[in-house]
Amino acid sequence: MPPADSASKLAQTWAAFRNEGIRAVVIKALQELNLYRRLSLIEVPLEPRSARLVPGGRIAIRLLEGTEADLQAYSRLRPDVPLEEVRARLNAEHRCFVASLDGWLASAVWIATGRVRIDYLDCDL
Numbered sequence: 001m002p003p004a005d006s007a008s009k010l011a012q013t014w015a016a017f018r019n020e021g022i023r024a025v026v027i028k029a030l031q032e033l034n035l036y037r038r039l040s041l042i043e044v045p046l047e048p049r050s051a052r053l054v055p056g057g058r059i060a061i062r063l064l065e066g067t068e069a070d071l072q073a074y075s076r077l078r079p080d081v082p083l084e085e086v087r088a089r090l091n092a093e094h095r096c097f098v099a100s101l102d103g104w105l106a107s108a109v110w111i112a113t114g115r116v117r118i119d120y121l122d123c124d125l
Helices: 006-019 022-032 069-078 083-091
Strands: 057-061 095-101 105-112
Touching: 006 022, 057 105, 069 083, 069 105, 083 095
Parallel strands: none
Antiparallel strands: 057 095, 095 105
16 A cells, blocks of 8 residues: 555646646656756846836835845845845845835745856756
């Protein structure tokens, strides 16, 4: 008799097949085997446009600075990212836009230009 883990995986696979089709099952299998990765790249024109969204009073959007206070705040938001990596990205002139709500970081988005290492894809773009 197969272990409960195998039965659970089989049930999940069957549900994915019924709900999403064979393509989804194949993609999930390839992802499990680390043979398939997907990443969305977004290109944003730098030409000025009128602002459509203006943040409310308690939300502030700004660039992350390399101060110790900023690094600690980022670490609380993203504890899975080593501070050495954050420092390295800032030193490489990557930009991190952060949104804070009542003084606490709530979101962060990194922007880089030129050649960038994407560990998730194990390649340079």
